[in-house]
Amino acid sequence: MATNIPLTGNFKVTCEYKRKGSWAAGWHTGIDLVGDDTIYGTCDGTVTKIGWDNSYGNYITVKAPDGKYHWFCHLSKVTCTEGQKISRTTKIGVMGSTGNSTGKHLHFEIRNSSNKYADNSDPAAYMGIPNKVGDYNSSNYQVDSSSNSSTSNATGELKTLARNTNLRERPTTDSDIIDLYIENTTLYVLEAGVAQANGYTWDKVKIRVTGAEGYMINQNYK
Template sequence: MAFARATGKHRRPSRLTRKGATIAGVAALTTSGVVGTLSAPAMAAESTAADDTGINQAVSVGDTLADRIDAQAAAQQEAAEEAAAKKKAEERAEAARKAEAKRKAEAKAKKEREAKERAAREAERKRLNSYTAPVEGSYVSTGYQTGGALWSSGSHSGVDFHAASGTAVHAVGSGTVVEAGWGGAYGNNIVIKMNDGTYTQYGHLSSLGVTVGQSVTPGEQIGLSGSTGNSTGPHLHFEARTSPEYGSDIDPVAYLRSHGVNV
């Protein structure tokens, strides 16, 4: 026959029930940490030491990281300063290069300009010392010392250059006009004292383009050809002399040729 256990508030718990309660209490204490509190001092000290070591390590790591950040910032600043200094140095070098190139270009231009000026002066000097024919593209139609009744001396004291009336007549070289006007048998004539001390004469002109005392240069137009004075037709009578006076004539063709003129 089976017996049922009596129930009620005054009933004493059985041994099995008490044992189970004890076990449950120990578990609860363990879970709440009481057992940990009641542990041996060595364990507590060990735990504290471990916690301290962890804090120290955290501080050490933090300091190292900050140092690294500072060092990196300093390196970046130094690199930026070096880059800026390098850029400035390059800019100065480029400016110096450009300045030197400009100086050389200006010196070259000056040298070339001076060379051109010297060449121009030399060309002008040569031109002023050169001689030319009195009528461009003409030829001698009557030679020097040709005889005949046309000339009072019995011979031709100069040469005649073929030229239609109004043809330009040029000074054969540099000199100063010492006569410009009517010259009797020479008609309208011009006499020029050349820079080498000789004299040249241009006769039978239809018009005069210079005055006494005027300086002339080689090839400068001084008048127009014609047939004034003792003349049989338009032409230019040209003489070369050692003095301004009649009778000091020299061979005009030889005179021109001695100065490089091809006649």
């Protein structure tokens, strides 16, 4: 198991993707993360560039299998080389505050296949986390390491868990627990109100980042 998140353990989102502000685009083209210094790959990809930019500081770009480019910026140190094939467990760099940065953090950005500034995809959606300032732990956003997709094709309403809860095989508190998820895990409500049991209304849901399906009590979201 691995994640689509470039950090492990506890980390913070300190600035959301698309926040409006004084950036050249008028909005934040990536997401800012603070946590342990070691930065990992976020896909099975190829390092296409290691460079310096007055805004981005020391940066790495990795071409992902879907043709998009993952940018890792403000690094204090780069520990990969151009042309290197990497995976989600490859240590590629060390968090820093180089370039236009007011404190140590990682600016993680996903550019579409044009690889042009301000032509981006949502990096929070890719990681499977909410695009929201807050505290997270990477262990709650595991993906199958053989998979390069992060988002399921579920079409239900996207919700975020408000508390610790269990995904169950059947809509009852008596059924086997599939897994434990803590708050801020994102999921799709595939079918609302599929059952009434144990005094609760149950929804059929799909965990966004893992694709696991099951049943949850419908009061657990925000």
